[in-house]
Amino acid sequence: MSVTPCARICQALVATLRCRFAIGGVLLSMLTLTAIAALIVIAPIDRPLSLCDAPGAVAVDSVTHRLYLSMFSSEEVLALDEASQAPLGGVPLAGTASSLAVNSATGRLYAGVPNAVAVLAGATNTLLGTVTLGKMPTAIAVNPATNRIYVTTELVGRNRSHDSVEVLDGFADSVVGEIPVGLEPRGVAVNPLSNRVYVANFADGTVSVLDGATDAVLATIPVGKSPVHLDLNPVTNRVFVVARDDNSLMVLDGASNTVVATVPLATVPGVVAVNARTNRVYVAGHFGAVTVLDGATNRVLTNLVLPGEPSEVAADPDSNHIYVTTAVENTVWLIQDHRFGLPSARVVATSARVIRDYGSGGCMCP
Numbered sequence: 001m002s003v004t005p006c007a008r009i010c011q012a013l014v015a016t017l018r019c020r021f022a023i024g025g026v027l028l029s030m031l032t033l034t035a036i037a038a039l040i041v042i043a044p045i046d047r048p049l050s051l052c053d054a055p056g057a058v059a060v061d062s063v064t065h066r067l068y069l070s071m072f073s074s075e076e077v078l079a080l081d082e083a084s085q086a087p088l089g090g091v092p093l094a095g096t097a098s099s100l101a102v103n104s105a106t107g108r109l110y111a112g113v114p115n116a117v118a119v120l121a122g123a124t125n126t127l128l129g130t131v132t133l134g135k136m137p138t139a140i141a142v143n144p145a146t147n148r149i150y151v152t153t154e155l156v157g158r159n160r161s162h163d164s165v166e167v168l169d170g171f172a173d174s175v176v177g178e179i180p181v182g183l184e185p186r187g188v189a190v191n192p193l194s195n196r197v198y199v200a201n202f203a204d205g206t207v208s209v210l211d212g213a214t215d216a217v218l219a220t221i222p223v224g225k226s227p228v229h230l231d232l233n234p235v236t237n238r239v240f241v242v243a244r245d246d247n248s249l250m251v252l253d254g255a256s257n258t259v260v261a262t263v264p265l266a267t268v269p270g271v272v273a274v275n276a277r278t279n280r281v282y283v284a285g286h287f288g289a290v291t292v293l294d295g296a297t298n299r300v301l302t303n304l305v306l307p308g309e310p311s312e313v314a315a316d317p318d319s320n321h322i323y324v325t326t327a328v329e330n331t332v333w334l335i336q337d338h339r340f341g342l343p344s345a346r347v348v349a350t351s352a353r354v355i356r357d358y359g360s361g362g363c364m365c366p
Contacts, residue, residue, distance in 0.1 A: 049080070049085050049086075049087065049348065049349040049350075050349070050350065051330045051331070051332075051349045051350060052330075053071040053072060053073045053074050053330065054071070054072040054073065054327040054328070054330050055069040055070065055071060055072075055078075055311075055325040055326075055327060055330065055331075055332055055349070056069075056070045056071070056072055056096065056097070056098070056311055056312060056325060056327055057069070057070035057097055057098060057099050057100040057111075057112075057312050057325075058070070058100065058312045058313070058314045058323050058324075058325050058332070059100035059101055059102045059109065059314050060082065060102065060314050060315070060316040060321070060323060061102045061104050061107070061109075061122055062104050062316050062317060062318040062319075063104040063105075063107075063318075064104075064107065064122060064123070065081070065082035065083060065316070065318070065319060066079050066080065066081065066082065066088065066122055067079070067080040067081075067082050067085075067323060067332075067348075068080075068100055068102065068109055068122075069325065069332065069349075070096060070097035070098070070099075070100055070111065071090070071096075072096050072327060074090070074092070075092060075093050075094075075095055075096045075097075076090040076091055076092045076093060077090060077091045077093060077097060077100070077109065077111055077120065078090045079091075079122070079125050080348070080349070082316065082319060082321065085348050085349065088125060089125040090125070091120055091125050091126065091127055092127075093111060093113050093118050093127070094113055094114070094116070094118070094130070095113040095114040096113070097111035097112055097113055097118070098112045098113075098136075098137065098138065099111070099112040099137060099138065099139050099140045100112075100140065101140035101141055101142045101149070102122065102142065103142045103144050103147065103149070103170060104144055105144035105145075105147070106144075106147065106170060107121065107122045107123050108120065108121060108122060108128070108170065109121075109122050110140050110142065110149055110151075110168075111140075112137030112138070112139070112140050112151065113130075113137070114136065115132065115133055115134055115135060115136060115137075116130045116131060116132050116133055116137075117130070117131045117133065117137060117140065117149070117151055117168065118130050119131065119173050128173070129173050131168055131173055131174065131175060133151065133153055133166055133175070135153035135154060135155055135164075135166070136153060136154050136155075137151045137152065137153050137166075138152045138153065138154055138184075138185060138186050138187075139151070139152045139185070139186060139187050139188045139229075140152075140188065141188040141189050141190045141197070142170070142190065143190045143192050143195065143197075143212060144192055145192040145195070146192075146195065146212060147169070147170035147171055148167060148168065148169065148170065148190075148212060149167070149168035149169075149170055150165050150166075150167060150168075150188050150190060150197050150199075150210075151165065151166045151167075151168065151188075152164075152165055152181070152185035152186065152187070152188045152199060153165070153166055153185070154184060154185065163180070163181060163182070163183055163184060163185055163201075164178050164179055164180050164181060164185075165178070165179040165181055165185065165188065165197070165199055165208075165210065166178055167179065167215060177215045179210055179215050179217065180217075181199045181201055181208040181210075181217070182199070182201025182203070182204035182206050182208055182220065183201055183202070183203035183204045184201060184202040184203040184204075185199050185200065185201050185202070185208075186200050186201075186202040186227070186228045186229065187199070187200035187227070187228060187229040187230045187241075187242075188200070188230075189230050189231050189232045189239065190212065191232055191234045191237065191239075191254060192234055193234045193235070193237075194234075194237065194254060195211070195212035195213055196209060196210065196211065196212060196218070196254060197209070197210035197211075197212050198210075198230055198232065198239050198252075198254075200223075200227040200228060200229060200230045200241055200242075201227065202226055202227060202228055205222060205223060205224060205225055205226065205227060205243075206220050206221060206222055206223060206227070207220070207221045207223050207227060207230065207239070207241055207252065208220055209221065209257050218257070219257040221252060221257055221258070221259065222259075223241045223243055223250045223252070223259060224241075224243035224245075224246040224248060224250055224262075225243055225244070225245035225246045226243060226244040226245040226246070227241050227242065227243050227244070227250070228242050228244045228270065228271075229241075229242040229270065229271045229272055230242065230272065231272050231273050231274045231281075231315075232254070232274060233274050233276045233279060233295055234276060235276060235279075236279060236295060236296070237253065237254035237255055238251055238252065238253065238254065238260075238295060239251070239252035239253075239254055240252075240272050240274060240281050240283075240295075241272075242269045242270065242271065242272050242283065243269075244268060244269060244270065247264060247265050247266075247267070247268055247269065248262050248263060248264050248265055248269075249262075249263040249265060249269065249272065249281070249283055249291075249293070249298075250262055250263075251263065251298055261298045263293065263298050263300070265283060265285065265291055266289065266291070266303065267285045267286050267287055267289040267291075268285050268286040269283045269284070269285040269291075270284055270285050270286070270310060270311070271283075271284050271310065271311070271312055271313045272284070272313065273313040273314055273315040273322060274295065274315060275315045275317050275320060275322060275337050276315075276317045277317035277318070277320060277337075277339075278317075278320060278337050278339055279294070279295035279296055280292055280293065280294065280295060280301070280337055280343075281293040281294075281295050282313055282315065282322050282324075282335065284310035284312075284313045284324050285310065286309065287305075287309070288305050288306040288307055288308055288309065288310065288326070289303060289304075289305060289306075289310075290303070290304040290305075290306060290310065290313075290324060290335065290345075291303050291304075292304065292342075292343055301342060302342050302343070304335065304343065304345055306324060306326065306331075306333050306345065307326070307329060307331070308326030308328055308329030308331055309326055309327070309328050309329075310324050310325070310326055311325050311326060311327045312324070312325045313325075315337075320336065320337040320338070320339065321334055321335070321336065321337070322334070322335040322337055322343070323335075323348070329350065330350060331347060331349065331350040332347070332348040332349040332350070333345050333346070333347055333348065334346055334347070334348045
């Protein structure tokens with residue numbers, strides 16, 4: 001039986017908004033900070049899918065439970081089934097996708113390729129079209145309620161005053177607006193409940209807050225040195241910003257557009273994803289470090305250590321799965337966010353070399 005667009009929107013929003021904070025948070029709060037911070041997890045390999053290419057960008061559809069990976073050398077997007085990790089096919093693109101975003105309400109996948117955004121049908125793994133931007137896309141975010149796609153772009157080596165957010169209409173697959181923001185915008189996130197868009201401006205040390213209804217810039221918030229990535233919890237209206245050169249995570253209140261907390265991190269952070277269902281924040285950084293925080297208290301719950309250098313992270317709140325790619329090791333890690341306990345990790349896909357180093361399995365690559 002086919003699923004109507006209206007039903008998909010409802011499913012997508014429900015998956016995003018399943019956020020009950022109860023016994024799990026109470027149990028975790030009983031542990032001392034010293035004991036929690038000392039927990040180090042080295043994940044075993046569970047017969048992973050073999051990769052012969054480096055995964056980069058990652059996105060997950062919380063309705064269809066499909067995982068999408070941008071492959072560096074082959075310049076394609078690979079789709080996997082979340083439950084079985086079985087490959088579902090690849091779609092060749094006109095260049096390596098630097099960023100991916102899914103609209104779970106429409107089943108469409110958006111991939112940032114050189115000077116354009118490729119639009120794919122997730123159900124059939126087919127390329128529907130390409131939206132030309134004339135600028136280099138650096139990040140993509142989707143509002144499933146309005147079917148608007150927000151793409152941060154840079155004019156590399158040119159007048160940086162033209163760095164902007166391009167607004168795409170998901171119905172027509174066309175550019176319908178351009179919003180000037182700060183210098184070198186590197187990250188973007190959308191709160192579908194408030195229809196606010198947040199942009200991390202790397203060179204400015206700021207976050208631009210945009211009104212999704214009018215495309216107006218509502219506020220510019222100083223957030224420290226080199227904000228490179230951000231994500232949010234739409235229910236709590238908290239925005240989590242990676243300030244890379246400050247080795248910290250900045251927490252913003254979406255209602256007041258102010259910084260409400262600064263969380264020091266042990267290693268240099270790179271990317272962040274929020275599981276809205278458990279209100280946990282996952283910050284991946286150098287030396288394989290993944291710091292897990294309680295989004296309610298901003299307290300560090302545990303530190304996972306994954307072999308390799310994390311490059312991207314994505315969360316599926318419906319399955320409580322968090323995915324981390326490490327391009328150097330050609331590996332995709334799955335972190336299981338346990339509601340009543342600390343998270344654990346295992347490998348979804350990896351290269352033959354990593355299998356030899358960290359576990360057992362066979363490479364199916366030629």
